[in-house]
Amino acid sequence: MQRIVWLDVARAVAVLGMVVYHFTFDLAMFGYIDPQTPVTGFWALFARAVAGSFIALAGFGLVLSHGQGIGWARFWRRFGIVAGAAGLVTLATYFVMPGQFIYYGVLHSIAVSSLLGLAFLRLPAGVLIVAAAGVIALPMVWRSEAFDAPMLWWVGLSPYVRPSMDFEPLFPWFGPFLIGMAVAKLVLARGNLARGDAGGIGFIGRHSLMIYLVHQPILIGLFSGWVWLNG
Template sequence: MRIVTIDLARSLAILLMVVFHFCYDLKMFGYVSWDVPDGGVWQQFRWLIVSLFFLCLGVSLSLAYSEQIHWRKFIVRTSQIAAGALVISVGSYYFIRENWIFFGVLHFLALSSVLALPFVRYPRVSALLGTLVIAVGAFQLVPTRWPFHLLFDNLPSYTNDYVAFFPWFGMVLLGVCLGYSQWLKNDPLGFIKNNKNAKYFVWPGQHSLMIYLLHQPVLVVLILLYGLL
């Protein structure tokens, strides 16, 4: 059973992500001078987007595997995410080698899926550990680039789309706990299913990986075409 509220939350994250990357691309091609992605408001905008993605991941893991872990389903889905992460790393290394993406959102989602799986049956432990992980990151008790600063010396000093394990893994664990909420299981936005246009709202959330992989090439091509015309 799908929960419409989760699909809508993921659709919102997808929409905000496309807007964010469109603004980033406009800056990259010199159409605007906005400080994307590191300016104050833009950084907070990104925090909102990744928070939605990571909470949804935790909730989805909880709902799908709290009673029984379907290993084939889990391995297939996680492998798809990992393959997408590899495509992004290879592509970014080819096109923007000085800032290539060695650990971005998809890398984080694949790793977090594996690390959070043992906690899907323990919502209270997930909540406590998630809060601790967020606190460690918020108070900068470990380096932002942990553990990569210990493993590799030749990674770029600045990388696009980097996701720090602390505090963001904490958001995934909080999502695992949220998946046990009766309020969420009651699907508070489920009434949207009665709307004849509901499929357009939930479709992005149900195909988020495909959109994540394709939206940037599409945006870049559109901007290039605009420049030519």
């Protein structure tokens, strides 16, 4: 089956952005640039943009795959893959960086948002946009000590959270997911779904999850090898 070309391209651009950011992060981690570079200024905004694009594209994909009716077997298979990958990220980062391990990163956010998104599938695009605005705005104007517990940090409404290398809590990051769903509804209404083969960049888009999982270990391995060779 031919795929939607521009959607694969969008996923590929998000993946490449992620690789660029993590390359910059690794430069800082190995001492080649200022350690604050990847977490301040442009690069901090860039990281949020990349994370938001992944989450929004997941929302788009939910409507594309299940907007006309939920295919439960297909949904649970995809959910299991994403949730399992999220678990692997948590496990790996716990052993590598226990003080800042990823307990609710991009993949965790996509998995939970996909579950919650099922309840929003029948809503029109306008309502989804309003809901997204509310989700994004809430943690800016209200937080509560009631959410200051490890089991509730993922909600994103606690005034304090445990430090993590990647943290995209429900509030505000369910907002981009809802925006992706709204965009999908608008696009589907216009029928802008040209299909074809995006070539090499399409390959990246089709295998975005695998690249997400393996690129950082590969980059760290390359940096470690460079340090060893030049040590």
